[in-house]
Amino acid sequence: MKRSCVAxxxxxxxxxxxxxxxxxxxxxIGKIAFVQLRDRTGIIQIVADDDMVRDLRLEMSIEAAGNRxxxxxxxxxxxxxxxxxxxxxxxxxxxxxxxxxxxxxKASLETQxxxxxxxxxxxxxxxxFKVQQEIEEVFRNYLKENGFTQIHTPKIISSATEGGxxxxxxxxxxxxxxxxxxxxxxxxxxxxxGFERVFEVGHAYRAELHxxxxxxxxxxxxxxxxxxxxxxxxxxxxxxxxxxxxxxHLRSACADELEMFGVSLPDSVEIPRIxxxxxxxxxxxxxxxxxxxxxxxxxxxxxxxxxxxxxxxTDFVFLTKYPASKRPMYTMPDPEDPELTQSFDLIYKGxxxxxxxxxxxxxxxxxxxxxxxxxxxxxxxxxxxSFRYGMPPHGGFAIGLERxxxxxxxxxxxxxxxxxxxxxxxxxx
Amino acid sequence: MKRSCVAxxxxxxxxxxxxxxxxxxxxxIGKIAFVQLRDRTGIIQIVADDDMVRDLRLEMSIEAAGNRxxxxxxxxxxxxxxxxxxxxxxxxxxxxxxxxxxxxxKASLETQxxxxxxxxxxxxxxxxFKVQQEIEEVFRNYLKENGFTQIHTPKIISSATEGGxxxxxxxxxxxxxxxxxxxxxxxxxxxxxGFERVFEVGHAYRAELHxxxxxxxxxxxxxxxxxxxxxxxxxxxxxxxxxxxxxxHLRSACADELEMFGVSLPDSVEIPRIxxxxxxxxxxxxxxxxxxxxxxxxxxxxxxxxxxxxxxxTDFVFLTKYPASKRPMYTMPDPEDPELTQSFDLIYKGxxxxxxxxxxxxxxxxxxxxxxxxxxxxxxxxxxxSFRYGMPPHGGFAIGLERxxxxxxxxxxxxxxxxxxxxxxxxxx
Numbered sequence: 019m020k021r022s023c024v025a026x027x028x029x030x031x032x033x034x035x036x037x038x039x040x041x042x043x044x045x046x047i048g049k050i051a052f053v054q055l056r057d058r059t060g061i062i063q064i065v066a067d068d069d070m071v072r073d074l075r076l077e078m079s080i081e082a083a084g085n086r087x088x089x090x091x092x093x094x095x096x097x098x099x100x101x102x103x104x105x106x107x108x109x110x111x112x113x114x115x116x117x118x119x120x121x122x123x124k125a126s127l128e129t130q131x132x133x134x135x136x137x138x139x140x141x142x143x144x145x146x147f148k149v150q151q152e153i154e155e156v157f158r159n160y161l162k163e164n165g166f167t168q169i170h171t172p173k174i175i176s177s178a179t180e181g182g183x184x185x186x187x188x189x190x191x192x193x194x195x196x197x198x199x200x201x202x203x204x205x206x207x208x209x210x211x212g213f214e215r216v217f218e219v220g221h222a223y224r225a226e227l228h229x230x231x232x233x234x235x236x237x238x239x240x241x242x243x244x245x246x247x248x249x250x251x252x253x254x255x256x257x258x259x260x261x262x263x264x265x266x267h268l269r270s271a272c273a274d275e276l277e278m279f280g281v282s283l284p285d286s287v288e289i290p291r292i293x294x295x296x297x298x299x300x301x302x303x304x305x306x307x308x309x310x311x312x313x314x315x316x317x318x319x320x321x322x323x324x325x326x327x328x329x330x331x332t333d334f335v336f337l338t339k340y341p342a343s344k345r346p347m348y349t350m351p352d353p354e355d356p357e358l359t360q361s362f363d364l365i366y367k368g369x370x371x372x373x374x375x376x377x378x379x380x381x382x383x384x385x386x387x388x389x390x391x392x393x394x395x396x397x398x399x400x401x402x403x404s405f406r407y408g409m410p411p412h413g414g415f416a417i418g419l420e421r422x423x424x425x426x427x428x429x430x431x432x433x434x435x436x437x438x439x440x441x442x443x444x445x446x447x
Numbered sequence: 448m449k450r451s452c453v454a455x456x457x458x459x460x461x462x463x464x465x466x467x468x469x470x471x472x473x474x475x476i477g478k479i480a481f482v483q484l485r486d487r488t489g490i491i492q493i494v495a496d497d498d499m500v501r502d503l504r505l506e507m508s509i510e511a512a513g514n515r516x517x518x519x520x521x522x523x524x525x526x527x528x529x530x531x532x533x534x535x536x537x538x539x540x541x542x543x544x545x546x547x548x549x550x551x552x553k554a555s556l557e558t559q560x561x562x563x564x565x566x567x568x569x570x571x572x573x574x575x576f577k578v579q580q581e582i583e584e585v586f587r588n589y590l591k592e593n594g595f596t597q598i599h600t601p602k603i604i605s606s607a608t609e610g611g612x613x614x615x616x617x618x619x620x621x622x623x624x625x626x627x628x629x630x631x632x633x634x635x636x637x638x639x640x641g642f643e644r645v646f647e648v649g650h651a652y653r654a655e656l657h658x659x660x661x662x663x664x665x666x667x668x669x670x671x672x673x674x675x676x677x678x679x680x681x682x683x684x685x686x687x688x689x690x691x692x693x694x695x696h697l698r699s700a701c702a703d704e705l706e707m708f709g710v711s712l713p714d715s716v717e718i719p720r721i722x723x724x725x726x727x728x729x730x731x732x733x734x735x736x737x738x739x740x741x742x743x744x745x746x747x748x749x750x751x752x753x754x755x756x757x758x759x760x761t762d763f764v765f766l767t768k769y770p771a772s773k774r775p776m777y778t779m780p781d782p783e784d785p786e787l788t789q790s791f792d793l794i795y796k797g798x799x800x801x802x803x804x805x806x807x808x809x810x811x812x813x814x815x816x817x818x819x820x821x822x823x824x825x826x827x828x829x830x831x832x833s834f835r836y837g838m839p840p841h842g843g844f845a846i847g848l849e850r851x852x853x854x855x856x857x858x859x860x861x862x863x864x865x866x867x868x869x870x871x872x873x874x875x876x
Contacts, residue, residue, distance in 0.1 A: 021675065023594070038675045038836055039683075040641070058594065058643040079839035106675070108808045110835040135833035138640035143856075144596075147642075151597045158584075165452070165487065167573075168580045170667050172867045173602070173650055174615070174626075177876045186603070187618045188626065190664075191654065197603075197617065204867060207876070211567035212469070213576075214487040221602055221650065227622065235619075238599050246450065246467045246508075246535070323755050381539045400876035404564035406539040408469055409509035419599075438601045438633060442620050445605045447636070447829035 019083060020409040025059035027086055028094050035098060036083040038106065040139065041076055043119045053103075054093075054119070055082060055220075056139070063092045066100040076114060077139070079107035127211065127431055134438060134447055145275040146435055150423045152271050154219055156264045157240050157417070164256070166215040166242070171204035173197055173221060177397050184225045197223035200416060204372075205243035205403040206348070206377060210409045214245040219419070229442050231431045232316075232369060234420060236440040242374075243414035250350070250360040253413050254336050257364060257372060258289050261334065268426070279427045284333075290326065291336040293361070297322050312344040313337065313363065320368035338362045347391040349386065350376040350413070360413070367425045374415025381405040448512060454488035456515055457523050464527060465512040466491065467535065469568065470505055472548045482532075483522075483548070484511060485568070492518075492526040499532045505543060506568070508536035511667040528579065530657035556860055563867060563876055574704040575864055579852045581700050583648055585693045586669050586846070593685070595644040595671070602626055602650060613654045615664075626652035629845060630832040634672035635777070635806060639838045643674040648848070654666040658871050660860045661745075661798060663849060671803075672843035679779070679789040679805040680720075682842050683765050686793060686801060687718050690763065697855070708856045713762075719755065720765040720791070726751050735789050742766065742792065749797035767791045776820040779805040779842070789842070796854045803844025810834040 019036040027035050039057030046052075051071040053064040064082045074080065084100040115133040116125035118140050123130060130137035138144055158168065174188055175198045186197040200222050208216045221237040244253065265283040268276065276283065298309040298318075305321045314322055314337070326335045339358040342351055352358040361375035378384045384405055388395045395402055423435040433439040438447060448465040456464050468486030475481075480500040482493040493511045503509065513529040544562040545554035547569050552559060559566035567573055586591045587597065603617055604627045615626040630647050634821075670830040673682065694712040697705065705712065727738040734750045743751055743766070755764045770786040771780055781787040790804035807813045813834055817824045824831055852864040862868040867876060 038839070056641070058596075058641060077837045079837040082555060107808050107837045107839045108810075109837050114836070135636050138637075138642070140641075144641055145817045151591075154597070155587075155591075162580075162584075167487075167576060168583070169576070169866055170650075172665055172869055174652075174665055174869055189616045190874055191656075192870075193874060195874055207564050208567075208866065211564045212485070212487060212569075212573055213567070221599075227620075236601055236603055280576070304471075329847065335702055379536050381537075404562075404876075406538045407543070407565060408506045408508040408538050410467070410536045437598055437637065439630060440603055440619075445603065445619055445622060446625055447833075 021081075023059040024055070024057045024062045027062055027098070028060065028096050031086070032121075033085055034083070035086050036081065037098065039079065041078045041080060044071060044074055044076065046071075053082070053100075055080070056141075058144075059203075060141070061093065063089075063097040064100050064103070065097055066103055070100060070103045072107070074103070075109050075355075076119070077136075078105060078109050080104060081106055082090060092237045120255075127433060131433060131439060131444070132447070138437075142278050145278055146423065146427060146429070147437070149268065149272050149275050149427060150419065150435060152241065152268060153264060153426070154238075156267045156421060157217070157219065158259065160260050160263050161215075161217045161242065164215070166217045166244075167208075167213045169201075169205065169213070169216045169218050170220065171198075171201040171208070171218060173223070174386055177226070183226075186223050186225045200223060201241050202346075202348070203398075205241055205414060205446050206403065206409075206412065207404045209243050209245040209412045209414075210404055210407065214410075215243070217231060217242050222416075231318060231423065232424075234432055234436060234439055234441060237421075237436070238419035240417040240419055241414065242416070243412060245410045245412040247376065247411055247413055250338075250362065250374070250413050253374050253376070254289070254291060254362060255413055257374070257415060257417075258287065261287050261289070279425060283426070286332055289334040289336050289364070290330060290332060291338050293339045294337045294341075295339070297335075297337050300325060311341055313340060314365075319365050319370060323365055323368035333367050334366050336362045337365060345375065347387045347393060350378050356382060359414045362415075364415075364417075366422070367428075369419045369425055371425060372415050372417050374413065376411070376413035379405065379409040379411050381409070388439075450510075452488040453484070456491055456527070457489065457525050460515070462514055464510070464515050465510065466493075466527065467510045468508065470503055470507045470509060473500060473503055473505065475500075482511070482529075484509070485570075487573075489570070490522065492521045493529050493532070493677045495529040495532055496574075499529060502534070503532070504538050505548070507534060507538050510535055523810065541795070556862060560862060560868060560873070561779060561876070566826065567861060567866075571707050574707055575852065575856060575858070576866070577699050578697065578856060579702050579848065581697060582693060582852060582855070583667075583669065583848060586646070586648065586689065589645075589689050589692050590646045590671065593644070595646045595673075596637075596642045598630075598634065598637050598647050600627075600630040600637070600647060602652070605829075613656075615652050615654045628653060629668060630670050631775075631777070631821075632827075634670055634843060635838075635841065636830065636833045637674050638674040638841045639833055639836065646671050651845075656822060656871060661665045661850065661853075661872060663865060663868055666850075666861075666865070667848035669846040669848055670843065671845070672841060673784055673840040674683070674839045676840055676842055679767075679791065679803070679842050682803050682805070682844055683718070683720060683767075683791060686803070686846075687716065689781045690716050690718070705856075708858075710814045710856055712855070716763055717761070718763040718765050718793070719759060719761060720767050722768045723766045723770075724768070726764075726766050729754060739859075740770055745793075748794050748799060752794055752797035762796050764794050765791045766794060774804065776816045776822060777806045779807050792846075792858060793846075795851070796857075798850060798854055800850045800854060801844050801846050803842065804828055805840070805842035808834065808838040808840050810838070 042054040042056035054312045081104040187196045349359040364372035420435040468484045471485035472483040510533040617624045647670045778788040791802035849864040
C-alpha cells in the first residue's frame with residue numbers, strides 16, 4: 019500500500035490507510051494503546067493493541083497500517099485502527115533533551131538551537147519556515163513578473179566590498195580573500211551587463227562582534243537592483259508593491275501559520291516616506307531621545323515606529339535622505355542637498371529590514387567619491403571599470419529574510435527564524 | 448511618457464513610444480542616422496537626424512522618444528522615428544575591450560570573463576542565464592508540489608563534512624572553520640527534524656587544485672533529501688520526474704534560447720539504471736579502457752555515454768551500486784552485497800551531473816561506519832547525535848546547476864554558465 023500523509027487521511031475518506039511518522043505520544047489504557055503519530059503534515063491518533071506498541075518509545079519513526087474510522091473523541095474526529103505497526107527508525111537515548119509533545123517547549127532558545135533535530139519537530143517551530151519559504155517565493159515571483167532576472171554572484175571576493183571592517187577572511191588557494199557582506203558590486207555590474215533588473219537570494223556575511231537578538235553572522239539577503247530608474251522613489255514603489263503582494267499571499271497561503279502565532283496582516287499597506295532628519299526631530303521632541311547622525315539607533319527605531327503606529331496606524335515607514343557621510347561611497351547624493359543622499363531604510367515594527375538607494379552611475383563621479391571616502395580606486399578597479407561603458411541610472415535595496423520573517427511572526431529572536439544560526443558564539447550545529 | 452521595452456514596441460502598435468537601452472550600433476548615412484538600441488528584451492532601430500546623434504558612442508545608455516512606424520527594411524519590420532534622444536549614462540573608453548555587435552564575440556573566454564559587464568551584453572550570452580533561472584525554478588516548483596520544504600543551511604561549518612580535504616578555511620572570530628562542500632549533514636538533519644522532504648539551492652565550495660572545463664571552486668548545488676523512502680529507487684524516480692518536467696517546461700518557456708544554441712530536447716526521458724560494474728565492463732570490452740575502482744573516469748563517462756546514445760538512444764544514464772569504500776561514510780550499503788552501496792550517479796551527455804544515495808539512518812550503524820572509515824565520531828557529534836531520535840530511512844541527491852546548464856546548452860566550458868566563476872586562478876572580478 020502507498021503511504022498517505024496525515025493531512026490526507028484526515029481530509030479524505032479512504033478506508034485502508036498506511037501512514038509513516040514519528041511517535042508523538044503514547045497512552046496505554048488497559049489492553050489498548052493510543053499512539054499519536056506525527057508527520058510533516060499533522061498528527062493523527064492510532065489505536066492499537068497494547069502488545070503491538072510494547073517496544074515503542076517517543077520519537078521513534080514508525081509505519082502504521084489499518085482502517086481509518088471516525089471517532090468524535092479523537093483529535094480532528096478521525097483515528098486509525100491499526101492492523102500492524104512497524105519500526106522504521108529506532109531511538110538511542112535515556113531521556114529526550116526536552117519534551118516536545120507539550121503545548122510549549124520548556125527549554126531555553128540556546129538549548130533548542132543545540133538540538134535542532136528535536137526542537138523543530140513541533141508543528142509550530144516548523145511553521146516559521148513554511149512562512150519563510152513563502153516570503154522568498156513571493157519575492158521571486160513578484161520580481162520575475164516585473165522583468166527581473168535571478169542571478170548568483172560570488173561569496174568569495176577579493177576586496178572588502180563596502181570598504182568596511184567586519185568581514186570574514188578566507189584562505190583562497192593561499193590568497194587572502196573575504197566572504198561577501200552583500201552582492202552589492204556584482205548586482206550593480208549585472209544591471210550594467212544588460213540584465214537591467216536583477217535579484218539574488220543568497221547568503222551574506224557579517225563578522226559583527228556584538229551578539230544581539232537581531233544580528234546573525236550568516237544570513238539570507240534578498241537583493242534587488244534595477245536599471246533605468248527615474249528616481250529612488252521607483253525603488254520604494256517596488257518594495258511597497260512587494261510587501262502588499264506578500265501580505266495578500268500570506269493571508270491565504272499561510273492562514274493556519276499566522277493564526278498559530280496570533281498574527282493578522284493588514285489588507286493593504288501604504289508606506290509613508292519621511293526624511294530621516296524629520297524622524298530624528300520627532301524622536302527628540304516626543305521622546306526626548308537624541309539620535310546619532312547616521313540615523314536612528316535601535317531604541318529610536320522602536321520609538322519612531324511606536325509614533326507611526328499611534329499617529330498614522332502603520333507598521334512600516336521609509337526613512338529617506340540619509341547623510342552622505344554615513345552611507346556607502348556608491349550612494350547617489352541628493353540633487354537638492356549634496357550633504358544628503360537618495361537613500362532609504364525601511365523600518366518595520368521597530369526594526370530596520372531594508373537598506374536601499376539610488377547609486378552613482380557616472381564613472382568619474384564614482385571615482386571621485388571613492389577617493390573622497392579615503393579609499394583607493396585601485397582596490398575596486400574591476401567594479402569601477404565596469405562603469406566606463408554606459409552604466410544607466412540605477413538603484414536597489416536588500417531585505418533581510420530572517421528579519422522580515424521574525425517581524426511578520428512577532429518572534430523575539432532572529433535565531434528562531436534560522437535553522438542553524440551563526441554568531442560570535444555559535445558555529446555548531 | 449512611460450518607458451516601453453523593445454519587445455513590447457515590436458509586438459504592440461502604440462504610436463508614441465519612449466525606449467531606454469544601450470547603443471548597440473550606429474550607421475550614419477548622409478543626414479540620417481540609424482541607431483540600434485538594445486535593451487534587456489531585444490534590439491530596435493531608431494531613425495534620427497544626424498545632429499541628434501552627433502555625440503553618441505557605442506554602448507552609451509540613452510533614452511529615445513518618437514513615433515513607432517512600420518518599415519519592412521528595418522529589422523523585425525519596425526523602427527522608431529526619433530523626436531528626441533537623451534543621454535542617460537556616458538562612456539569612458541578609448542576602445543571597447545572587444546566588439547559585441549557582431550554575430551560572434553572575438554575574444555577568448557578568459558578575456559570575456561575579465562570583462563563580464565561587456566561580454567554579457569549580447570543577447571546570446573545572457574540567454575544562458577535565462578535558461579539557468581528556469582532550471583532552478585522548475586526544480587523548486589516540482590519539489591514544492593511534491594511536499595518538499597526549502598531550507599537554507601550554513602556554509603560556514605566547524606568540521607570537514609565529508610571528512611575530506613579540498614576545503615577552504617575561514618577565520619571565524621579566531622576559530623578555524625570551513626566553507627561547506629555540500630549541505631549534506633544539514634539536509635539529513637532537517638529530514639529528521641520533521642520536515643521529511645527538503646531541498647536547498649545554495650553555494651557549495653571545493654578547493655580543487657585542478658583547473659578544468661567542468662570544475663568550479665564555488666558553484667550552485669541543487670540539493671534534495673527525502674525521508675521515509677522505500678529504497679534508493681525512489682530517489683532516481685524523483686530525479687527522472689524532474690528531468691522530464693524540466694525539459695517539457697524549457698521546450699515552451701525557452702524555445703527561443705534553445706534555438707539560439709541549436710538544441711532540441713526530447714519529449715520524454717526514460718533513464719536506464721545500470722550497475723557501475725556493468726558499465727565498467729562495457730567500457731573495457733567495447734573501448735578497451737580500464738576504469739578506476741571508484742567509478743568511471745572522465746573519459747570513461749564520455750565513452751559510456753556514447754555507447755548509451757548509440758545503443759539505447761539516451762543522453763542520460765544512472766550508474767548504480769558504487770563500491771562502499773569509494774562512497775562517503777553515510778552511504779547505505781547494498782543489502783545483497785555489503786561491499787556495494789545503494790548509490791547512484793547521473794551521467795548526462797558524458798558528464799556526471801548528480802551524485803546520490805540512500806543514507807544510513809541507524810545511529811549505531813552510522814557510528815560504526817564512521818570508525819570503519821578511519822574517522823573520529825567525536826568530530827561529527829552534532830550530526831551523529833541527531834540520529835539518536837528515530838531517524839527514518841532517507842536519501843537524497845544533488846544536481847550541479849552550472850553543469851546541467853552547460854550540458855543542456857552544449858556549452859564547452861562550465862564558466863560560460865557562471866556569471867563570476869571562481870577557480871584556482873580566478874578571484875576577480
